[in-house]
Amino acid sequence: MARYHIETYGCTSNRGESRQIESALRDAGHYRVEGPEQADVAIMNTCTVVEKTERNMVRRAKELQSETADLIITGCMALAQGDEFRTEDVDAQIMHWDDVPTAVTNGECPTPGPGVEPVLDGVVGILPIARGCMSDCSYCITKHATGKIDSPSVEENVEKARALVHAGAKELRITGQDTGVYGWDRGERKLHVLLDRICNEIEGDFRVRVGMANPKGVHGIREELAQVFAENDELYNFIHAPVQSGSNDVLGDMRRQHQVEEYVEIVETFDEYLDYWTLSTDFIVGFPTETDDDHEQSMALLRETRPEKLNVTRFSKRPNTDAAKMKGLGGTKKKERSKEMSELKMDIVGAAYDEMVGTEKRVMVVEEGTGDSVKCRDEAYRQIIVQNATEHGIEPGDFLDVEVTSHQTVYAFGTPV
Template structure:
């Protein structure tokens, strides 16, 4: 069968699509463009209302093509009734039932037991890491280290799709990284709903478990760093609540040339009261402690964080505290989301605030964060950096990364995976999202 896969959402979702692709190819199917496809798979995101509406619109467009449709991802997992309400007749799979994809599409090979064989935990965990090897072409690979999380944030619908934390076997993860490097990958993206939580569930398992009994993220990074090869590792999002207890070991693990000095640490609010209402399990001081620990060791580290503005209980005073935290910690990159009530979450029942208030707060934060990013990037003017070319850009350019994972645009068509020596040029080139590098 010819199959087309369309993916939306986070890195983990793209990784799930690669696993789907891997399983289908194992069963003799061919991944094609939309026009040639017999089956269409759309891997969805449903993190906010706007995204949900976009997904439903696209699902209907694909359904009208009169091809056999499978809806995957977080939408059918977290909101299965939505598809019924919209009268969309399709098959569904969720992040927890990806291996069942082989049961939904007739096999092109005489492989009738594959789906049952994949049901065993070691096999599916191995594939979940090893199959996710080419979210980007050529040199970037991703490795999922766990599924789900230990949190229960009051606004989050993703938990209903991804479930509780399930850490993957560290040996499988290391083998997956080794496999990617053998394929020529140069950037390895470690992904999870919360990388800092990796291993918390392992300690609770019985002594008969095949997992190590005390494995956490620093241990895993140390093991990955020992793998031979010319590669770099980008560690994905970690929550302050799971990172705080291992911050010293994390800083030590990051102190390796193979680990990008890039920290994605979502705080969501600068008010402890709002964090409590969000059911976040960290405080503002936890966030600051982690940030300071990393910045004291790596002065140029790229700090990325997330804020939700307009949470139902966020007052003007709470919002001012968020501004204060941003000014104090000076994040390089900030993802700002206006609160969106999601069904079947505790925050859904809270009285929402005016949309214009959310928009105004979002505008204020965006302007502030852009100002901070520009000041940070000005420090790089005329500095010479060693960068790795990781992606093709637009109009004959390439995107490269320095050791802190900052975006460096080079206006040349250079080979992916190569190291280049560049100088960062003039104020006119400065943007809140990238730097302009000229080869020396």
């Protein structure tokens, strides 16, 4: 697991965002250290109130990049003036708060707490449908903690989902180390069966988001799964299928079980069934055996499939994993490849959100945002911020129609209509 150091600047809202980041990191098994020198990754949550503050942010970012292996910059200045860091040659990943926990995980499976009990957090119900996975990735330490897949029955998970909705959940988040292999230990993959039953057997006005599912598990049920998405409005049209590399040679060294062609077939199937949906995926850059040609294949795959949400992480060694024994690439090489892919990512994601401007979307308010704003999700789970929430009388759990007025590359702004 990763050692992280986090620094927070600015207002109470920023401190709240940092607490959420830390909560997600702890849930994934990572742990905090007090200094950047001992950390695998440093996280800087920035402020941008006045020019002096901005200069201080850039100065501190330069210090941190020299003190730690990887630097992630988030917060207000990162989102509003991220180019300032790039202009000053600060070598960092710049991203929204919501993306920080995934970026730290180095491509590993998420690791929820003990057991598979549901949790209600505001209007969000978190439902772990199983524990463990069927993978044996060479870089992942999570498997040592969770073991192979252990799936409760469909009936049991449906009842847990029903209890969450009755308790006030408006958004159900289906989670697990690998949701795509749910039911494998019971002789048959049943994610599509579970989702269909949740949507059709539980009364109430709610939405369902499916968590990470590795391409190998999804590929075998891609037709059935895409059909369930197409038939049920309760499901966000969103899948997170981490491909990790565009090179089959690297995927083999990673022991990822899937091949690039299978990932592409998943994308093509969902394109066939859904007109408007979000593809989320992950890439690990700088795996020890990744050549320049392998990296170019990853860049080509990114251009071909154009995921609307993308997590780019630089490879870092985890103790007691096979990949940790491999001779690694130099830090400069990893940083160059990460920068190139991250720049392409911003172009692709920004273009997707730019296409939304001027359209009307039906959204659900999921949680409070910064200041007097709320974070909403449309049918494809794309984030739309509505400001002046009190003036409009809206709060988490509400459904409303908004006009998308602008975007900030990785999220949009909307006004109620």
